[in-house]
Amino acid sequence: MTTSNESVALQGLKQLLQTSSPAELGPRIRLGALPVGLLNDQVDALISKSTLPERGQNLIRGTLLLWHDHLDEAHSIAQIVEDSDGNLLHAITHRREPDYGNSKYWFRRAGKHPCYSRIASQVQALVNARDANLTAQLLPGGVWDPSTFVDACEAAERRQVAGGEKTILQEIQRIESASFLEHLCGHRALHS
Secondary structure (H helix, E strand, O other), X not given: OOOHHHHHHXXXXXXXXXOOOOOOOOOOOOOOOOOHHHHHHHHXXXXXXXXXXXXXXXXXXXXXXXXXXXXXXXXXXXXXXOOHHHHHHHHHHHHHOXXXXXXXXXXXXXXXXXXXXXXXXXXXXXXXXXXXXXXXXXXXXXXXXXXXXXXXXXXXXXXXXXXXXHHHHHHHHHHHXXXXXXXXXXXXXXXX
């Protein structure tokens, strides 16, 4: 069960995902990403109001560092948390670097992560109306397939797609980050 302090912290943390432009699929730094120092200050202020354990605080920080294009810092955090959550952050970080094969390895190590059902329902709502084929690929049998998402990101980066396809993949990446934050804060059914 979460406290109202965790709810307030989560809402503030999720606000840090609301950047002027979405995170790139690859390692590029974009306008609107906060510098490391400012981001860490904001994360510290939000986390200080919660009772989240240090392990969760580190993973939250890593998730937000990754969203704001600080891949090396996020990777450093992912490497020190050796459990399913750390493996998931590690996998996402490698996908952005890009190191697709290593990303898939870490997704396998993360296993069937608890936040996948939240990701699946939100991705289905987003993608189903736009691209039924992509929905079928990413959600075989209604289950989130992170390895297929890695493949989709790799293909988009190789083809240097822009516009609608890239926007959908970037929005899925935001859903993934928000769902992971919710999981780390112990929330079961909060949505953006």
